[in-house]
Structure formats: structure tokens, C-alpha cells
Amino acid sequence: MLCMLLKNTENNMNKKIINPEDATNIVKNSIVKRRSKDSRLKLFGRVAIGLAVCFLLFLFYSIFTKGYPGFFQYYVTLDINFDRERIDPKGDLSDNSLFDGDASAIVNESLFFIIEPKGRKEKKLAKKIVSSGKDVRIAKMVKDDPGLFGTVTKVKFALDDDIDSFLRGYIKRETPESERRISDKVIGFIDKLNEEGRISYEFSDYILSGSASGNPEMAGIKGAFIGSILTLSVCLLIAFPLGVATAVYLEEIAKKNRITEIIEVNINNLAAVPSVVFGIMGLAIFISIFGMPRSIPLVGGMVLALMTLPTIIISSRAAIRAVPPSVRDAAYGIGASKLQVIFHHVIPLAMPGMLTGTIIGMAQALGETAPLLMIGMVAFIVDIPNSVVDPGTVLPVQIFMWADFAERMFIQKTSAAIIVLLGFLIAMNALAVYLRKKLERRW
Amino acid sequence: MFSFYLLTVILIISLLFFLLGYNRAKNLINSNKKNLHSLTHYYGIFCSLSALLPTLGVFFIFTICDDFIFAELIKEYIPDEVINSKDYNFTIVLAQINNSVEGLVFGTPPQWVTNAAEIWKSWVIKSNILTVIVCAITILTSGFLSYKKINSEFRSRNAVEKIVMTILAVSSVIAILTTIAIIFSVVFESIRFFALIPYDEFLFGTVWNPQFEGAERAGSGQEGLSQYGAIPLFAGTFLISIIALCVSVPIGLFSAIYLSEYASSKERAFFKPLLEVLAGIPTVVYGFFAALTVAPFLRSSGSMLGLDIASESALAAGLVMGIMIIPFISSLSDDVINAVPQSLRDAGYGLGSTKNETVMKIVLPAALPGVVASIILAVSRAVGETMIVVMAAGLAANLTANPLEAVTTVTSQIVTILVGDQEFESAKTLSAFALALTLIIITLGMNFYALHVVKKYREQYE
Amino acid sequence: MDNKHILSSFDDDLKKLNDNLLKLGNGALNNFDNCIINFGTQDLDEIEKVINGDIVLDELDDKVQKIGFEIIALRAPQAADLRRIIVALKIATIFERIGDYSRNISNRTKVLIDLKYSDLPGVNIGKMGQKTLTMIEDVIESYVNEDDKLAVKVRNSDVKIDKMHTQYYLEIVASMQRNKKLAPTGAHLLFIAKNIERVADYVTDIAEQVYFLVNGKVLSDLRPKADESSLIIPE
């Protein structure tokens, strides 16, 4: 084949360019090989995408399968005699009074009535079956509805996490007693409760309303969630105006000189600084030098704000740059001043881009963990923060902490918290996409 | 609360000045029967801003400074014997007094603390009164002066614009301040660290075994047990990054090529956001995934193959990190590939190229610098990544190239050292800052290079 | 010009061109009409008017040439527009020439008056002039209405004028042969007759231009010719 072509072209060497017919033949002969190469590349692309999507699905699958049960837990239903004398000795429903009361004992009595433990040792074991939050629960119930006093009402109590794990089948009956966390006695109690139909598997009322707790069955994410919101609010309030102002200044006002160049390089570099370094800076500057308290959302928000600032600035600048110069020319040509051009045209047109950038920055901040560890938001805080200066933690840090705990139930709770966090993130990203779609203009 | 009320009042007054200025301009127009230089509301804004801004400045100076001044002044009221005592710490004392001021009392504080607190409280009242007076004077004079400035010649729009521009310019300085803060916070502690540990030992030492001095002292006097050779950390970081790249570069690149060149618009609209979801997942989730799903899985499948895989292996962390950075590569590459003008593709197709040839010979070469930059950015992301390695890579400072073993990284060491209570004097604590410094230098270097490449590449099309 | 150009100023320009051309055409028509009438009435004042009036036609022609040239330069006209302009330029020249002939006839009429000219037998300049005048009128009408059929008709009617001319030529030469005194008169009459024939000839040129204007192509069949005066050997 090639021989023939060679001959053909030799004839045309004087013409230098191959003549069209020969060219057509050459192309036709090589086309099969070229086509197969083509399909190979396409295949590689498909495989790559497939792999990435598989990873993603696997990740979601594993989180969801682990986390879904985390939203549920086992409860035991007990008949509680709401004796005002014992629960609320001072009779004023005050915290002090309820604290002094003896709600736990009432619960235990009700429990003992069913499972009939014998002896101190058994009673001690039996007491542990119901989660230690029982008295708090009763206190809360009477506070909400003082009419309960004097009645005997069925109340549900969370079971201890070991019992929970047993019921879920993580702790096997077959395992020798010495190797499992609960004794045969306790299993007997549970069987009894089960026979009575008093054990139920229900949506956990702790996961969303509880806060950090050493008892896995009582641990919830409300505190972390509020902490996250507070932190993010601080972050947004600082980062958005600063970011937009900086972007506007750099793109529209600043003359190109050394200083603006330095600022630009600076911002680009800040975007690349690992997040943990921002934590170090927060630790060294805000806490050590300015003497601000540790663990508060204010500091966390400030650190995250500085961290997301480059993201916002860069995306805002991109948005501003995407505003066609022709619009500026048009406004200048009519006699608008620089600021009018900026505020009437550039910012409104760039706003969708700026907002999307900001939301994405916020989403990033929401999931950020390392810098907050540095400034001590990792502390074990039971109270739900009320303001930005109350100590608190945030969702991802909560996840990090729980992930370290040994109790089986924490794995599920962690996964559940992750689901909530991801839901939150997806909502934010959806908002960003929606905004972009809604506000995006074609020009 | 006080500050909040004061701020509200200041804002209201400046609003009033807006109305004043606005009306004055209106009146001027009516009396002169001639248009002013600027639209009327600019006169209002001018008055309002010139009243508000200096007052806010004064306000913040007062509220920030008073605590410092009080802290200095209160020293007078601390008894000598307390100052002279062995474990005197001014910060703690100050905290005691502050707690007392705010009514948080744990047990019975010493008398002098209560006294100091009383004095402090009286200062606070005085300073509040002073603040109010000074703010009032400032807002009224500056507001009034600006009001007086308004006449038919005055160009309020230009004045307002100058003010706003200044505000904008000032905000852009924050970025610089942040950088300075970062450098400041890292460099000083690092210098102190290198005063304790020679830098060559840090840079070239092969054993990383930091101990708190306190622990050292308590721990049966094994002097010199602490070792700060950072090589294992770098090696670990490097190992994990390499694994991550091995996962993410091919997947990311091929995805990008597929999405931008082969996929139909529907496919693209579906898969691209899906890939970007990977980037949106918080790292702590990846860490959790790596530690609780991937690592056990690797371990069990490893043992089936007769391999001994550590429960916290570099492989698990690297794999998961690789997944995490897929979208950094795919998205960025997709962007740069898309930025290659359609006209170049048309040119290619017009000449009779297959898709493969168009991609490989025209599009990719044109986008190559951008692709490389995206990879470098991904690397710097990997190097700086913290949570995955903290949760999945372990803390064992092994110097090994075996991905099946546990390794530790720079970032995970920083976190472990700095989380919790620190002794700021200890070499261990300080070592975290030195590590951070090296981390910054490395990531910035890569970033710098990548951005440079990207910029050069952009200029080609602009 | 049934529909307008988007650029109204182009239409304005074309209109200006056309107006001037028609003015020129009507001027030429008038002058010719007058010079023929004057030939009969021998009114010296009127004759002078025709002679002096020719300068107006010259100016109009210059104007049309200038306008047409500028339109071509400034507006790059195409197709029918371009034909219109080129045709206008050519027709204008012809009208100007017709004007020239009117003046020449008038000049010669003046001389004939001096020579105490009275009609020669068999020669009716007035009739020949009238016929030619009708041709001019028709050709102008054909231009205005873009009526190529009329134009072709006009063109074909030139034969009659040619024949008439040949006949008059013979008659005049015959008169001169009969009476040598008539030589000066005859010479001028010959030229007057010839001039009218030339005018009719030019009218056919205009008619051909009108045909080109309408159809975009040249009227190709050979024009019937019947002026044989240059071939004539009078007996």
C-alpha cells in the first residue's frame, strides 16, 4: 500500500503538495486505526467517571447505612407515678427543686416492678438499663405539663447504649459472657421487658435536640448545630462585606501598581494556605495576643472568615470581571461617575456570582474542622450556646470528637450527624445553584 | 449592651444628618432656581457619612482601648505579696478580677480582688460616660461641619465618592493584615523553636519523637528522649500525597476530558455537579470514612491476600484523599479545557481530525499549562489536608515507603500537638509552629508556581 | 423606483438626479420645439432665446454628470440603481447635444432669415421637426414610465425621419443645382435637415438607453437605418 503511495507521491514531489486524490486515499486507509484510538479514549473517560461516581455512591452508601440507624434508638416504656412530693419537693417547679427531687428513684421503682431484680447487685445492674437521662426527662415533662402530677402515665425512656447495641445485634448472645459488655442477667431483664412489650425501636428524640454527652444514647447535635450557625453567621457578616469591598476595590478602582499587585498575590496565596494554619493564626493572634476566650463561635467565625475571605474575593472578582466592559463603557459614556458605574451596574450584575461564591465559601467554612480544633472549639461543652461569646462547638468538630469515641453507638450517631451536616451542605449548594440559575443574566 | 445602645443612637443621629443635608440641598435648589452640582441625596449621604465615620472610629478606639488601659492601671491594686509570689501570672489574676467584675464568683475570692473589681467597675462607668461625651461631640461637630459645607458650589457626589472609595481601599488591606498575622504568628514561635532545636536537626533528622518537657521531667529523667527530625513527617506527607495523586490524576483528567469533549450536554449537566459533590464533602467526613470504612476494608482484604496492612495505613488515607481531590483536578481541568476556544476545535474538526486527535493534539496542549496547574494545586491541597490524615493516617512517625504501614504527616502532627492544653515554652508546642512554617512555605511555593503558569496560559487567549 | 431604499438620502440623491435629468430633457425638448417653430415664424427674438437658453442645458448636463458621478462614488449603487445612473449620465449628454443642435438650427435659421429664405419645393423642415419632436416627447415619456415598448417604438420610427432626410437632401441639392444662388441657403438648409436627422438619431440612442435601463441588457437587433444621404449620388 505504502509503496504504491510512495510512487504516487514521488511523481508529485515536484508539485510538493500531494494531489487531492492521493490524499483522499491515504486518509481513507488510516481511518480505522484512528477511529479505534478514538473509542479507546472515550472508554477511559467513561471508566474514570464511573469510578468517581462509584466512590461517591459508596461513600454515601456507607455513611447512610451507618447513619440511618443513628436516628433511631431503643426505648423502654414504664408506668410512672408522678408524685409531686418526690419529684418537686419545693413545689415551685424550679430547677433547684427538681434537682433535689428523686425522679430517678421513681423510674427505677417502676422498672424494678416489672423485671423484679433480686439483691443489690442485680438492682445495680438493672438501674443501668435505663439511660441516666431519665430524671432530666421527667423534670422536663412536668415542667411542660404540670397537670401530670398525681397521674400514672406511660413514659418512654432511652435504653443504655450497651443494651441498645445488644438489641441491634451488635452484641451477640452467643458470645461468652466474659467477652461481652453486658451480663447474662441483664439479657434476662431485657428479655423480660421484651416479653412485656415494653421495648420499642423509635425515632431518637436525643439526636436532634440533645447536645454533647458522655452517654451515647443521650448525645445529640443540637448544640453543635447552633454553634455552627452562630459561627457561620459571624463568618458571613465579616467575610461577605469585606470580600465584596476588596474585590470591587481591586477590580474597579485600584490602579495597577506595586501595592495592588502585592494585595493580589497575597490573596491568591491566602487561598492556598492550609486551613490548619489559619487555626494556628487564630490561636496565636486572637487567643494569645488579644486574649479572647477559647472555644467561642466569635473567634471561630473570625478565623473562618479570614479563611473564606480569599474564596469570596476571588469569586467576586471573577464575577466582576465577567461583567462586560461594554456595560461600563455605556455608563461612562452617558456620564455616570465611577461609583455610579460600580453601584448601579457592576455590583448588581456581579451579585449572582458574588453570592454563589459566598455560599460556596460558607459551605467550605461549615465543613471546616482543623482550624476550629486549634482554637479550642473541640472542648466538651454540654450547654447549648446562646450567643457568639458562649463556648460552643460546631458540627464537624462534633463529628470528629464522636468519631474518636469507642462506644459502638457513637459510630451511628456520628454517621447521623454527618448526614445532617451533608444535608445542610447540600441545601447550601442547592441554594447556590438556584441563585445562579435564577439571577444569572445573559448579556 | 451599653455599646449596642450607643451604636444605635449614633446610627440614628447620622440618619438625622442625612435628612438635614438632603433638605438643605432641596432648599438651595428652590432658592437659587438652579440645579446643584449633584443630585440631592448625595448631599444627605455626605452629611450622614461624615458624621458617622469619625464617630464610629472614636467609639471603637474607646471600647477597644479601655480594657487594655484598665489592665495596666489595675496593676497598682494588686498587692505586692501576690506579685512577688512564685507562681504569679498576670493573666490569671486579671481573669480573676474580670470574673469578679462580671459577678462570676467561685468560692470566696481574696479581698483585694473584690476591691480591684469595684475599682474596675467604677472605671467602666467613667469610661462609658466619657465615651458618650466624646462620641456626642464628634458626631455633632463633624456632622455640623459637613452640613455647613453644603452650598451651591459644593460637589457632594465627588466627596461621597472619595469617602466610599477610601472605605473600599481600607477593606482590601485586610488581606494583607491576615497574611502578616499568619507570618507573624508562625515565624516568631518558629524562631523560638529553632533557638531550642537546630534547624538542621529539624530538617534532616530522621526521628520524630516530641515530648512535653513536663512529661520529660516527670518521666524518669530520660533526657534527650525528645527528637525533632521532621523527615518522617515529610516522607509521610509525600507518600500519602503520591498515593492520592495516583488515584486522582488519571480519574480526574480522564473525567475532565470525557466531560468536556465526549459527553452530551445532558451527561455533562448530570456528572459535573456530581463530581463536584466530592469537593463539597467536609474533610472530616472523609476522615471518618477512611478510618471506619476504608481502613478496615483494606485490612481485611489485605489479610485475605496475605498482606499485613496496618489499621491506620498510608494507603487508606491516600486513597480517600485521592477521591477527595478528584474534583479539584477534574473541575479545574475541565474549566481550562473548556476555556480553549471552540474555534480551535472547529479548526481541528474542519481539517478532519477525529475527536481523539482534536483533544490530544489541539485541546490538551493548549490547555496543558492549566492542567498542570490544576494538578499542582491539587498537590498543595493534599499536602495541607489535615482531617483525613489525622483520622486515618495515624501518629506513628515511621520513615517508610510502604503504603501499607501507618505514617504520620506534618498537618496531623500540628493538630495533635496543638489541640488541648499547651505549654507555650515547650519545644514540643513550638515544633508545631515550625512545622506550620515549613508547610506554608511548601504550599505557597507550589501555589505560586501554579498561579504563575495559569496566568501565563490565560494571557494566550486574552 | 417603486420601493424605497432604506437610506432615504440615497432616494433623495436619485430623485435629484432624476429631477435634473427631466429638467434637462424638457429643456432640450422645449428648445427643439422652439427652434422648429422659429424656423417657421422666423421670429428673431425667439431665436435668440433658444440660442441663449442652451447654456442652461449645458449647465444642467454638467449638474447631472456631477450628481451621477457623486452617487456612484458615494453610494456604490447596484443593479437597477446603477443602470439608472449610468443611463442618466448618457441620456443627459444626449439631451445636451440635442440642445446643441437646436442652437445650431437656430443660428442657421438666423442666417436664412438674412438670406431671405423662403421654402424650397419639396422641403418641409417644419414637418420633419414636428415628427422628431414627437419622438423626443415619446422617448421622455418612455424614460419616465420605464416603458421599454414605447422606447422600441420610438427607436423604430427613426426610419421615417431618415427617409425624410434623404428625400429633403435630394430636393435641396436639386434646388441648388437648379439655381446656383441658392447655394448658401441650400448649404444651411442641408445642415438644418441633417441636424434634425441627427436629433432623431440621438433620440433612438436615448430609446436604447431606456431599453437597457428597464431590461439590463442592450437592445441588440440592428437598428433599421434609412438615412442614405451620405450615399446619394443625385442625378
Add this chain to the structure above:
Amino acid sequence: MDNKHILSSFDDDLKKLNDNLLKLGNGALNNFDNCIINFGTQDLDEIEKVINGDIVLDELDDKVQKIGFEIIALRAPQAADLRRIIVALKIATIFERIGDYSRNISNRTKVLIDLKYSDLPGVNIGKMGQKTLTMIEDVIESYVNEDDKLAVKVRNSDVKIDKMHTQYYLEIVASMQRNKKLAPTGAHLLFIAKNIERVADYVTDIAEQVYFLVNGKVLSDLRPKADESSLIIPE
């Protein structure tokens, strides 16, 4: 055309136009030259050649008109280019007309031969023809070299021809007055002389076009005129 257009095909078109125009010009020159020579030599064959050769000139004129029209339509020429084309169109028409005159002269020469014409006293058609021929040559040269000075000179030299024509007119009429037999001969001679005068006149028109071509404006001073033949009352 000292420098080239970027579009060489434009230059090609212009060259084509110019070539045809020059061919036409030279053709007209030749024909005129021949018809004058033939008038002296009275060679019937040569005369026929001139008469039949005229159709070539007609065709060349059509060609020039067509090319010029197309160039204007397709290339939107500007400034000097446009002038060149418009001028070419006009000059071509004139050359064609000169050709016509040559034919007419030849026709009449044929008749004169039949009439056994021999020179009339005081009339030298050959001389007049030669002078006019020189004018044609000069005007072609002025066109080729874009020499407006030469063009003006040519234009001014028309006066001599006019004077000559007036003189010959008088002589011919005088001869006819003397001898009535000469009437047919005289009539043709009158027309031949007139035709030569017309040719010279046309040459001045060409000269004016050349001036316009070079300078972009019309030669405005009135042309000196000395043809008084139409004003003449021979004694």
C-alpha cells in the same frame, strides 16, 4: 496607475478596460487616418475597408461600456479609479463616434469618386484631416500619459480646425455659387469638412475628459470656438 491595487483582479479589470479603450482609440485613429488618405488616393478598396472596419469600433465601444459598467457594479471604484472608468466610458463613446465620422467621410468619398471629384480651389481636406489626425494622436498620448497639459494644448488647437472649416465652408459654397453643377459635390464636401470639424470637436471633448481624469475637476474656462460656419452669410 503608478501603484497597484491590493486586489490584482481589480487591476486586471482596469487593464482590460484600458486596453480595449486604447484599441478603440487606435482603431478610430487608424480609420480616420485611412479615410483621410483615401480621400486623397481615392482607392475604393481601402475605402470599403474603413467602412466595414467601423463595426469593430462599435463592438469595442460596447465592450468598453460593458466592462466599465461591470467594474462599477462589482468593485465600487473610488476617486481616481472611478474617474478613470467614467472617463473611459465617455471617451469610448467619442471614439466610436469618430469612427462613425470616418465611415461617413468614406461613404461620401465614394460618392465623390463617382462624381469625379477633383479638388476645389482653396479647399484642402487632406490638410484639415492631417491636422485633426495630429490632434487625435496627441489626445490619445495625453490620455495614456495622463498629461493634462498636452490635453489642454490639444483642446486649444481646435481653434485652427474651426477656422479652417469656416474658410473651407466659404470656399465650397463659393464654388457652388460659381458652378451649379458642383452642387452635389459641394454638398458632400461640405459634410466632409463639417465631419472633420466635428471630429476635432470631439477630440477637444476627449481632452477635457483627460483633464478631468487627471485633476478630478472639469476644465472650466470656456473653450475657444472659431467655427462660425453656422453663422456665416456668404456674400
Add this chain to the structure above:
Amino acid sequence: MNSKKNDLKSLELTVGDVFSKNARLKARNVNVFYGENKAIDNVTIDIGSREVISFIGPSGCGKSTFLRCFNRMNDTIDSCVIQGEITIDEENIYDKKIDVVPLRARIGMVFQKPNPFPKSIYDNVAYGPRIHGLSENKEHLDNIVEESLKRAGLWQEVSDRLSSPGTGLSGGQQQRLCIARAIAVSPEVILMDEPCSALDPIATAKIEELIHELGNEYSIVIVTHSMQQAARVSKRTAYFHLGKLIEVGKTKEIFTRPKHNQTEAYISGKIG
């Protein structure tokens, strides 16, 4: 062409009549530099009142640069330095005391690519009057908008959809909208920088027709790459080359008998 025409030496001086009897804008010895680079070299020209003048010349000869001097749009380019004097009604527009904002309202501008604001048609036109406070009330503003759109020959086409976005119009309509927007602030002069280069022939013809009409009320300076366009719309034409103003004159004359060799060469397609 012929030896009488001015050659190299005369490059230094503009050929033709740069002055105008009732001049509105006067440029005197204007030089413009971009950094080191001289873009406009000693240009002097008058722009009369109610005249349409076009600037033509090869790419990069400085037409746009010079045009943008008239309303100080060059101020937005940092490296651009302007020497010489440009006056509008005898007032130096580069005077320190002059505020560019009202100046630009007096000297409107229309750009190469139609650039309506991404707002409604109404708001596009109303923007100028609003920022300059030209209207007393809504009704007055409505009037201004309507009148401007009418003058721009767009009213008929858009009167029933004033609140739909200006970017939704066709290219030619957009450009007319931009002209309406410029007219709305009652300028005295309108500068147009290749206003038709993004349009097809039909839209172009419409804009040209509009320019022709507006020429009765405003002074219009139009930069164009199309010599034919210059020929069609303007009464005067200025030819630039390498930053110099080579020749100015009546359009008719420039296009039939330019005086300068270079103008001739450019106009008849010989430069290159």
C-alpha cells in the same frame, strides 16, 4: 498619481480645510500617548455644529483614540496622556475645573458593539436622565424616554414592550436603543465608534438612515472602517494614518478627488 500631488513632506501637514465656520468642538494640536507610544500626532480639526463627520483610516491609525478624546473616555485608561487643547463651545474640556461627568452627558457616545444595560428598555433610556436628575417627575421621564426612542426610530418597534429587557432586542435594535439612550440626556455631540461593525447590512442601513436624520440636530462624529459608510452618511470626512490627520474635506471631494496621495491610495484600495 501625478507629480503635483503632495508627497512625503506634506505628511506633516493636514491637507484640506480643518476649520469650520460654526465649529462646536475644536481640537488644537492634540497629541495622545499610550505610555511611550504616540497614538495621535498633532491633530487639529474643527467639528461643526449639526454636521456629520466621519473618521476613516487603516486599523490602528488612532481614529478611536482621537474620538475618545472628545468626551475624555480615554481618562479610564491609565497609561493614556493627552496634550493639546480640545474645546467645546470655547471651553477647554481638559481644564482641571471641568468635571467629566456633565461633560460626558453633553457629548454622548455610541459604541462598536451594541451595549444596552441588562435592564428593561425603559430603564436603559431612563438611566441617563435619572443619574443626571434631568426629569422632575415620572411623567416627565416617560416623555423623555418616549421622545428619545422616537428620535432613534425605535418607538414603533418597542412601544408595547418597554419593560422587557433591552438585551432581548436584535443587534440593530440594540444599537438604536443605545442611540436613544445617548439622546435621552440631550447631548450636543454624539460620538460613534464603528457603530455598525457588529451589524448586518440591513441593520447597518437602518442605523445609517438614523444617523442621517440625527445629523440635522446633533453634531455627529462617526468612526468607521467602511469607506462606503463614511461616503454614505457624512458630509465631511477625515482620513487618519499612523496617528496623523492626513486629509479633511467634504465627503464628496474626498471620495471623488482626494488631494493627498495617501488618501487616494487608501480609498481606492491600494495601501498594503
Add this chain to the structure above:
Amino acid sequence: MNSKKNDLKSLELTVGDVFSKNARLKARNVNVFYGENKAIDNVTIDIGSREVISFIGPSGCGKSTFLRCFNRMNDTIDSCVIQGEITIDEENIYDKKIDVVPLRARIGMVFQKPNPFPKSIYDNVAYGPRIHGLSENKEHLDNIVEESLKRAGLWQEVSDRLSSPGTGLSGGQQQRLCIARAIAVSPEVILMDEPCSALDPIATAKIEELIHELGNEYSIVIVTHSMQQAARVSKRTAYFHLGKLIEVGKTKEIFTRPKHNQTEAYISGKIG
């Protein structure tokens, strides 16, 4: 104009001679749809060998769409459906068996905006021969590159900097480079879609000159918005309107005496 000319009814049929004696490309009853929207309506035309034919018509009339049918560039648009038959040398290019790659090698294309690859000048031209394997060795490739650049009239200007990037050339040079690139694969037909619309008059004139020369060796189809350009470069002209081919004919005739009313109206600036 006059009543003889064909009116509305004749819109259905193309006026003039659509057939060509030595036709290379033949389109027969071609319809093109973008989704529901019919962009080309029953067009039949021949494109002769070694002829330059131009497509003119108002914006959106489907010139580009039709042009891109010839090398199946429309394949890249999903919604585009083509009916009818287009053959090159009697071979139906929309045949299932036909691979577009060799087809596009035979039918080169030059685009509106010059789009050189961001590679060296040499590599730009060598790209086509390389991917198609047209050259046996380096020397041969050098020859092809040189010859193509020479034919594109660019050799002189770039022969001393073949390795500098093609994007560094001026717009007009870039467009000539694109033409050289198209020539290098020895096409039989070259399609050009408004190849000069991004260029200034001088660069445009150079490209037109080039097209004129290339017309002796290739069949060239050129879409243009500029009627003058069509008049200058092509021997035949086709006028499109609303997706229909209204008239085809010799350029000389189209521009001096078009047969169809609409052609006349468009050419003389009367549509609108």
C-alpha cells in the same frame, strides 16, 4: 421594478441556473432543520470545480447553515437534521458509510474568526498532514508546509520565523495561516464562512486577493455579508432569503441585472 419580473409565486423556485457543467459538489433538495425550525428549505445547487461562488443574504437566512452542510460540520450540533442529498464527485456525503474525517480532509474550512492553533506557525500548517499521515518524511513535510504557506501568500512574511507562535501574527496574517493550514491537507473544496468579517479593509483586501488566486486551483464557497466582497471575489453568486435559495447566477449578472425582485431589493439596499 417592472411587471415582467417574477413575484411571490416564484419564491418557490430558484431563479437562474443552479446547475453547473463540471459540478464538483451537488446539493439536491436539501432541507435543514434545527429541531422544529426549518433553516434551509429545499435548496438545489451545484458547485463547479475551480470556481469561486459566494453565498449572500440577510442575517439568519441560513447561509452558514447551508455552507456547513457541505463538510458535515453541522454534525456537531445535536438538534440539526439534514434531509436531501449532497454529493461530492457523485458520492453522497450523508451516506451512512461515509466517514466524516476523510470527508473533512477533502473539504477544507476557513472560519469567521481566524483560529490558528496556539502552536508554532510550522506546526499549524503541519498539523493536518501529520494527523492524516500525508507526509513520508520530515523533508516532505517541510515541502508541504512551505508550499502551502506560499500558496496562502504568507511565506514571504513568515519564512524566517516558522517556529514562532501562530497566535502572534496579525489578524489578517492569522487568517492566511488558517487558509494555508486548510490547503496543506490537499482539499478539493474550501468552504469559507465570512472569512474577512473580523478584519480591517486592508487585511480583507489581501484575503480577497488570495481567494481570487486560489480560485484557479480549488472550488471555493464563500459566505459573506458584504455584497461588495461577493462582487469582488466570486464568479457566481447565490442569494438566500429565509432559508430559500432565491437566485443564483453569474456575479456580473446578479449585480447588474438580477432577475428576482428580492435579489434586486437586497442588492440595492431596499429590504427592510
